[in-house]
Amino acid sequence: MSELQIVDLHVNVNDREILKGVNLTVRQGEVHALMGPNGTGKSTLAYTLMGHPNYEVTQGEVWFKGQNILELEADQRAHLGLFLAFQYPVAIPGVSVANFLRAAINARRKIENPEDKGIPIPEFRKQLKKVMDSLRMDHTFASRYLNDGFSGGEKKRAEVLQMAMLRPEIAIMDETDSGLDIDALRIVAEGVNTLRGPDLGVLVITHYQRILNYIKPDFVHIMLDGRIVESGGADLALHLEEHGYDWLKNKAEVMVR
Amino acid sequence: MATPVIVTKKRREAEVDLNRFPFTENDLPGLGRQENLPEFLREYRLRGWNLFQTIPMPSTNDEAWRRTDLRGLRASELTLRAEVPKRGLRPPRNLLKPLVGKRHGGQIILVPTQNPTIAVNEEWRQQGIVFTDFRTAQVQHPDFLANSIGQIVRPEEGKFAALATAFAEDGVIVYIPRGVRLKEPLHSVVWSPGIRLARFTRLLVWVDDDAELTLVHEVASPNQSEGQSFHAGIVEIHVGKGAHLTFVEMQSWGNDVWNFTHERARVERDGTLDWIFGSVGSQLTKTFMEIDLVGEGATGKMSGFYFTNGNQHLDHDTQQNHFAPHTTSDLLFKGALQDRSRSVWQGMIYVAPGAQKTDGYQANRNLTLSPQARADSIPGLEIMADDVRCTHGATVGKIDEEQLFYLLSRGIPRNEAIRLIVEGFFEPIMERVPYGGVRQRFRTAIKQKIG
Numbered sequence: 135m136s137e138l139q140i141v142d143l144h145v146n147v148n149d150r151e152i153l154k155g156v157n158l159t160v161r162q163g164e165v166h167a168l169m170g171p172n173g174t175g176k177s178t179l180a181y182t183l184m185g186h187p188n189y190e191v192t193q194g195e196v197w198f199k200g201q202n203i204l205e206l207e208a209d210q211r212a213h214l215g216l217f218l219a220f221q222y223p224v225a226i227p228g229v230s231v232a233n234f235l236r237a238a239i240n241a242r243r244k245i246e247n248p249e250d251k252g253i254p255i256p257e258f259r260k261q262l263k264k265v266m267d268s269l270r271m272d273h274t275f276a277s278r279y280l281n282d283g284f285s286g287g288e289k290k291r292a293e294v295l296q297m298a299m300l301r302p303e304i305a306i307m308d309e310t311d312s313g314l315d316i317d318a319l320r321i322v323a324e325g326v327n328t329l330r331g332p333d334l335g336v337l338v339i340t341h342y343q344r345i346l347n348y349i350k351p352d353f354v355h356i357m358l359d360g361r362i363v364e365s366g367g368a369d370l371a372l373h374l375e376e377h378g379y380d381w382l383k384n385k386a387e388v389m390v391r
Numbered sequence: 392m393a394t395p396v397i398v399t400k401k402r403r404e405a406e407v408d409l410n411r412f413p414f415t416e417n418d419l420p421g422l423g424r425q426e427n428l429p430e431f432l433r434e435y436r437l438r439g440w441n442l443f444q445t446i447p448m449p450s451t452n453d454e455a456w457r458r459t460d461l462r463g464l465r466a467s468e469l470t471l472r473a474e475v476p477k478r479g480l481r482p483p484r485n486l487l488k489p490l491v492g493k494r495h496g497g498q499i500i501l502v503p504t505q506n507p508t509i510a511v512n513e514e515w516r517q518q519g520i521v522f523t524d525f526r527t528a529q530v531q532h533p534d535f536l537a538n539s540i541g542q543i544v545r546p547e548e549g550k551f552a553a554l555a556t557a558f559a560e561d562g563v564i565v566y567i568p569r570g571v572r573l574k575e576p577l578h579s580v581v582w583s584p585g586i587r588l589a590r591f592t593r594l595l596v597w598v599d600d601d602a603e604l605t606l607v608h609e610v611a612s613p614n615q616s617e618g619q620s621f622h623a624g625i626v627e628i629h630v631g632k633g634a635h636l637t638f639v640e641m642q643s644w645g646n647d648v649w650n651f652t653h654e655r656a657r658v659e660r661d662g663t664l665d666w667i668f669g670s671v672g673s674q675l676t677k678t679f680m681e682i683d684l685v686g687e688g689a690t691g692k693m694s695g696f697y698f699t700n701g702n703q704h705l706d707h708d709t710q711q712n713h714f715a716p717h718t719t720s721d722l723l724f725k726g727a728l729q730d731r732s733r734s735v736w737q738g739m740i741y742v743a744p745g746a747q748k749t750d751g752y753q754a755n756r757n758l759t760l761s762p763q764a765r766a767d768s769i770p771g772l773e774i775m776a777d778d779v780r781c782t783h784g785a786t787v788g789k790i791d792e793e794q795l796f797y798l799l800s801r802g803i804p805r806n807e808a809i810r811l812i813v814e815g816f817f818e819p820i821m822e823r824v825p826y827g828g829v830r831q832r833f834r835t836a837i838k839q840k841i842g
């Protein structure tokens with residue numbers, strides 16, 4: 135059973151401290167929700183965990199499978215089983231969804247076995263169709279250029295498609311609900327739910343409680359000003375929905391003092 | 392303008408000497424007493440030779456050569472006959488494989504000091520199709536040559552056009568008679584090993600009215616670490632009324648070659664030309680490529696692929712000339728650049744007075760993969776008619792870090808991620824190339840260049 139253990143993580147962006155000591159552990163099989171208003175560092179945490187070069191870690195460690203992954207490149211983190219569903223997926227013109235996915239799958243196979251010749255194409259196609267069906271995606275989607283001209287809903291579905299194909303052990307979903315109408319949200323959430331199980335740990339980052347109606351979290355954490363100020367069960371999200379963040383702000387200030 | 396600084400003048404003189412070709416009139420091929428060169432060719436070569444002597448070496452003061460500096464060319468060290476080790480004479484097998492379709496209708500292989508290898512269907516010969524090398528054509532088809540050679544690219548066009556006029560003995564001559572629609576592609580290969588070799592070639596393609604042809608033409612040589620080699624070439628293409636030519640041209644010269652070509656295609660009424668161009672080799676290249684749309688309804692399409700690395704310098708100068716109304720041209724050149732390499736694309740759409748209802752398009756896109764690489768992209772329009780549609784675009788960009796991170800985050804290693812992005816960048820060119828073999832060749836080039 136692997137776990138992602140974040141210990142006292144401090145991160146600067148453009149020389150400004152955004153994360154001020156984050157502690158959080160996500161285990162395989164658990165779904166955690168990380169909530170908080172805009173600008174509190176949630177996305178910074180997501181990008182830092184995946185290894186984006188613009189985020190400078192000044193203190194702390196992130197342990198996964200016995201390694202401090204902060205020392206690894208993004209592709210090596212992915213090989214360990216970490217996945218980030220982007221808030222703003224990036225378009226790669228000229229590269230089809232299918233080609234891209236095959237390159238990603240083959241890269242990992244090659245790490246596991248340097249002699250590997252790559253996934254046989256019929257097997258890949260079969261797998262891809264199955265996953266697309268479960269996400270109610272048209273099969274022509276596979277031949278479109280990755281995120282190029284995709285609608286907001288298509289982009290998010292493509293993220294879940296990648297997650298389903300790459301089978302991570304820990305997935306971070308950064309504002310996967312933003313910009314989705316209720317139908318698209320339901321489809322994306324269903325997709326995540328079908329992947330849920332003892333082998334997958336999920337960190338759902340959101341500032342709305344809405345997505346948590348569809349993806350039921352085991353744990354809810356609230357982030358304010360670069361720290362996790364409150365943790366609890368699913369009911370914490372409901373409490374937040376009712377009372378907002380204000381009651382926590384005092385608490386955050388107390389913590390700073 | 393006189394310069395008062397004597398030191399500078401001295402330096403220039405030294406460069407000029409190094410820059411001077413060592414050839415003399417006695418070196419002109421076929422002009423000896425015993426040789427029976429047809430009279431028109433004797434005159435043609437001499438005309439080229441005289442022009443070569445009067446036209447000065449291009450300098451960066453000339454507009455067309457502003458970005459391509461020839462002072463590093465050690466012309467004085469070049470030779471017309473280089474020793475080639477025997478095992479170097481065979482072109483690599485991948486050059487001989489069909490790029491278009493499963494098999495060739497005919498193939499010509501030209502190697503220095505060797506007799507040409509010519510394979511052509513016997514039935515075609517009876518139909519009047521000519522597919523042979525330049526020397527054989529001088530004997531077998533002198534009348535055709537007399538009426539066609541030098542008509543489309545004139546020796547006056549430049550120093551190197553004149554030089555190739557004078558010296559080119561190697562070459563490929565193609566003639567497709569009126570109404571003959573050749574379904575199988577022809578393939579010509581110029582393979583050019585030889586240290587410090589000066590090589591001259593010509594290609595003449597004449598597709599008569601309502602005829603149809605696909606021709607794949609490859610020029611290549613091995614990478615040679617010693618000295619500089621040289622190539623000057625002339626490509627002349629005639630596409631007759633209602634005729635169709637697909638011309639696939641692949642340049643993969645070795646890294647010691649300084650390569651200069653003048654290429655022009657003339658397209659008559661309702662003729663169509665689909666010109667696919669791949670340029671990955673040579674130390675330095677300056678290529679003038681032009682399409683003259685001379686008849687109403689003529690169409691010319693050009694799709695260019697280039698990829699430079701090391702300290703290569705590739706300069707492609709394209710011109711789309713609309714001389715008649717209702718003509719269409721469509722050009723897309725895309726290039727990627729590694730290391731300290733450089734590319735220049737300079738394109739012009741010209742619309743002649745009275746060439747109404749023409750539609751011209753040109754776009755050049757560059758992707759620099761290293762901060763030291765540099766791409767210059769200079770589009771141009773010169774429109775002398777008032778009812779036309781002409782558009783152009785030119786861009787130079789670099790790999791987007793966010794794209795790279797996105798692919799890395801999926802476990803794709805950096806080099807592989809760059810390769811995917813570059814392949815994606817070239818996809819619009821691939822879409823214009825209906826031949827799997829050519830696309831595969833481009834992909835292989837991408838792989839090799841990225842390493």
